[in-house]
Every structure is written in C-alpha cells, then in structure tokens.
Amino acid sequence: MVLLVLSAYLLVVLGVGLFGHRLFRGTGEDYFLASRSIGPVVLLMTLLGTNMTAFTLLGASGEAYRRGVIVFALMGSSTAIIVPFLFYYLGIRSWKLGKRHGYVTQVQLVRDRFGSDGLGALLFVVAVALMLPYLLIGVKGGGDALNVLTGGLGAGLPPWVGSLAVCAVTYVYVSYGGMRSTAWVNALQTTVFLLFGIAAYAAVVSQFGGIGAAMGRLRAEYAEMASFGTDRFAFLQMGSFLLLPLCTGAFPHLYSHWLSARSARSFRLAIVAYPVLVAAIWFPSVTLGAIGRLQFAPPLDGPILVKLIVANTGEILAGCLAAGVFAAIMSSLDSQILALGAMFTQDIVRHYGFDGKLREERQVWFGRVFVLAFLGLAFLCSLVASQSIFALGTWALTGFAGLLPMLAATLFWPRATARGAAASIMTVVVLWAGLFWDSLSVEGAYSVAGTGLMPVALIVPAATLALVLGSLGRQARSQR
C-alpha cells in the first residue's frame, strides 16, 4: 500500500512537471528562470519548499528525539526570523540587478561586479563543492525513509532504491521542464508536505491522548527534553544557530528562484508569510520527534518520524507520509540540480568560449549532462555516507553561511574589492575544511574546541573580517 500511494504521487509529480514543458519557449532564460514570470503565491511556495528539505522533516525530528524541543528554536524559529530579512534585502536587490543585467547565476553577478574572472571561477568551484553534501541530504533521506516505510518495523526495501527513485524522478521533470516545471512542482509539493505533516501530527498525537498529555508525559519522564536546559554553553550555541540560516542568502538555487520572480512586489507575500509557514512545518516535526522518545527507547534504527507513523497509523497514512517526505526532498533537490545546470551552462560553457558557437538548446543540454553526472556522484556517496542527516546538513549550511558576507558586500558595499572577496571565500574554505577534519575525531555533537560555539559562529565573522581587511585601501573596480 505504501508503494502504491507513493507511486501514484510520483506519477502526479511527473505529470505536473512534464506539463510545464508545454509552455517552454526554447530559450536559456525561459529554461532556467521561467522568463522571470513567477507570481507571489508560487514564489512563496517554491521558496519555502526549496528551503525545507529532508533535513526539516527527518533531520529535525531525529535531533528532537535526541535533544528535545530546543530543536525548534535552534533551527525553526532562527530560520523564521532571519530568512525573510534575506529575502527583503538580498532577494529584492538580486532580482533587480538580475533583471537589469540579464544574470542567471550568482557567479555572473560576482564576476561582473568585481571584474574578476578568477573570483567567479573560485565561487563556482566552492559553491558546487558545498552542494554535494547538501544534495546528499535529500538523496540519503529518500533512501532511509523508504527503507523504514516499506518494512514496517523490520527490514524494508534497501535504501538505494529510494535514493535512486528520488534522483530519477527529479532529474526527469527538471531536465525536461526547467524552472517552470520546478516552480509548479515545488508549489504542489510544499502543499503536500504541509498537509501531510499536519495529518501525520494529528494521527500520532491522538494516539498519545493529545499534545497536552504527550508533553505532560515527556515532562515527567524526560524533563530535560521539555526545557532548553541550563547548559552554560547554551547561550553561545543558540547564538551560533541564529547565524546558520544566513546560508539561505548564499544558496545558488534560492538565487535562481529570486530571479524567477515576476516583479519585486512578488516578494511581499513570501516575506510576511514565511515565518508563519516555517513554524507550521517545524512544530509538528519537532514535537513528534520529542514525543517519539516515549514510544521508542534509544538506540534508534531509522528515522523516528517514519517509525512513529508506521507504529501508530494505518498503511495509507504511512504511504501519504512517504509522499510527504519525498515531496520535501524533491522540492529542494529539483531546485538544486536546476541551479547546478544553470551554473555549468552559464558560468562554464557559455563563459569559456562556447557562447555564440553553440545553440542555446545545445548549451542547456550540456547543463543536463553535468547535472546527471553530479546526481550520480551524490547517489554513489549516499551509499557510503555514514553521518546523520542533521550533521551532514549542518556542515553544508555552515559553508554556505560563510559565503554570505561576500555576496552581501557584492550587492551593498561599493568599497568591496575582488581581493577582499577572494580572501573571504578562501577563509571559508580553509576554516571549513579544518573544522570538518577536527570534527571527525569527535563523538556526538561538535563545537569549536568544546566551547558550545558552532563552526558557523567562527566562519562567518572570519569571512567578514577577511573581506573588510582585503578590501581596505582599494576602490571597488566596478560600481555596477
């Protein structure tokens, strides 16, 4: 039954995605940005769906199972507070410059603004490298979820089947329909995982006698999970997590969605409604993860959300949950691979000598091949990746957050120079690699030298300092 519901859902997704192709106008701008025609509602849903990944449903509930309701603040309310301001400041200005100069990717903006080819190449390499662990979250999450859902509480389909299904379906509709299909499917998928999230929440919580009764039990049996604790490092850790959502302003796929907006006014709905919808998605995910502790004692062998659904509801709802999880995963994966295709086509194929020599359809074809190879790599990595979804996600987000000072300066600081921007990116690369290496020798949650400070709290200020020091005394080479 689970497979039946899931298959039906995937067919609907494919149908919507392929329908988007019927409106394709045959140009690169239409394929990658839907001719900048996306209105407020689809923009809101697609920005939300793109930013909510397997990390939100599976990673957050898994972390809440381990740490309790504090996870809502660490990842939910921090995102709800920070991200709309990124839309307001960076999104609107990016849209405006993108429309004026015909940009499709961040690299084009940075290359143009600083007049530096090398800087553009550096940003391309770093952004693509950081995309791999982020893509991995979705690919791995799909496999893990389907494995548990199809096996009840025993052995199910091997994880590679779910991972392969996620990759294949997403690749088909993205490569065929481009941004228009991606935006439409995202709007559908965001609605699906919002509705199924609420349905799953209601079904499971009712088994515990309501949310009040469940939280009462949690408080009585695991008091530390119902409070935020009295850890002396908590203040630093909370502050660190407030910096993590800065990554949203540096995601190449979010940049593409910003540029696809019909007008700056299209951002208004997304800016205001985003905090409410983020809370609506994170609240069920975190509370279910926390009360899962009442039913399943550690150690846990599989995503807690999936185990709760399988144990407390019928097979149809389990199938709907599978569809919801796949919706969350694919609504991010599609945007990520579309952005990767755009970057390869615009920043490499067109920029390095093929512009004018190849028809636009041919250039898009190069992007599709690149994305296929990249997805294949992510799939292979998902077979051997051993870190939890939460840990994988946190490291990817940390890297992107480190790129934000440079990108914000590109848009808002006329005195920023190519040297400062390059120093900022290299600082991120060196610190990220060093801290990641250091984390491999640490059991459990990692913080810088055990202080409670997350790596992002070190990387973002260091990247900002490098940008300022590198830019001092030099005039910006271009005021564009």
Add this chain to the structure above:
Amino acid sequence: MPGSHPRWPLLFLLLLAGGFENFWLWGEDWLLLGIPVNLAYHVGLCLAGAGLLAAVVRWGWPDDADD
C-alpha cells in the same frame, strides 16, 4: 548601486535576534497551552516576526524596487 532599502528594519531584526536568546526561560519546563513554555515562546516569536515583517513591507518597501 541600485535600490534604496531603509535601515530601520534592521532594528526589527536585532529585536527578534535579542528575543531569540530567551535565557530567562531556558530552565523552565512547565506547559503553556499544552506545550513546553520555551516552545510556546518561540512559536510566538515566529508570529511576532511575521507581524514586524508586515510592517516592513508596508512602510519600508524600497521606492525603486520595481524600476
């Protein structure tokens, strides 16, 4: 550089970021509306954020945003 974003919305951001560190409640585990008080506080913070952002969109929209 195009655009003329006002800076006063950054005060709202600072206000929300300050409210995010609700250390005076961290040790409490009593329930408010059936959920732990810290969780209820942060849900409220998200809703307050939406209210402040509505004010930003209403009174802080860049004049030349759509030019």
